Amino acid sequence: MLGARMVLVLLLLLTTSPHCDAVPHTLSECCFHYAKSPLRLANLNSCYRTPKECFSQAVVFQTRNGTEICANPKMAWVKKAAERLQKTKGLCTP
Numbered sequence: 001m002l003g004a005r006m007v008l009v010l011l012l013l014l015t016t017s018p019h020c021d022a023v024p025h026t027l028s029e030c031c032f033h034y035a036k037s038p039l040r041l042a043n044l045n046s047c048y049r050t051p052k053e054c055f056s057q058a059v060v061f062q063t064r065n066g067t068e069i070c071a072n073p074k075m076a077w078v079k080k081a082a083e084r085l086q087k088t089k090g091l092c093t094p
Helices: 004-016 076-089
Strands: 044-049 059-063 068-071
Touching: 044 076, 059 076, 068 076
Parallel strands: none
Antiparallel strands: 044 059, 059 068
């Protein structure tokens, strides 16, 4: 059993240690799989990049019906689609 001193020390450490109140990004903002085939530009509304803290970087395309699809930012079709969305709608930040 823990002594009163040990409990007091543990309690003191827990209350004075720095807290991680604000996690900058959650795992739900990261992509774990990429789209296997190119997407039709006509079906896309916008796109954004995943946070740098994610293990796999990705471009997330948002479709007209609200679906979000992850794509590999190194693929040529992803770069083209992101550039076209930026030019036509100004809504993509590749």
